[in-house]
Amino acid sequence: MTGRKNAMLTTEDRRWLTGEKRYEGEHAKQQRYQRRRDIRERVYNSLLDFSILFEHLEEDEREKLFGRPGTDQKELTDDRQLATGVRDALAFLLYNTGVTSMMNSDTGRADPVAEWVLTEALHRAGQKDGILVEDVELDIDAVDFPRTSLLADLEAGNELSPRELRLLLESEDVDTRNVQDNIREQLFDD
Known part of the structure; x- marks a missing residue:
């Protein structure tokens, strides 16, 4: 994961x-500051580049990345890293423009920037393919699940709901291969 060619982020x-x-020693604080600043600048400039890519990247080049829109997008579904990257890019952008305010507030309204984005x-x-999007409605059903209380319940031997288990499965703390092996044993082993 960290050894890919330089892109928005460098290997370092x-x-x-x-x-x-890790940065250690006499200049560590300055090195960390500089690394954070460089990352912010490259992320900002990369986001600006998406306007150029959206408008000017040739269709055949886009298809080489994602497959042909509206058809079997085999390239995207076969390349798990790319699919995960697309998902996380969208999550990164929406999260950082305030979309979770829609999930956490009693008003049910997104931050104006998130909604606009x-x-x-x-x-x-839609415009790219000549489609007029007349209205956009987003309905989100979300519940606040504090992870620490789930871990406490699990440690105490309390039974967790399927939703609660899913939340834990989606955290990076759980090795899903081990969970799958356990499920296989329960379902298929005599």
């Missing part, structure tokens, strides 16, 4: 963000 950025690299993105995507 990836190593530092994932904890593989999502709505305008859907309008622009």
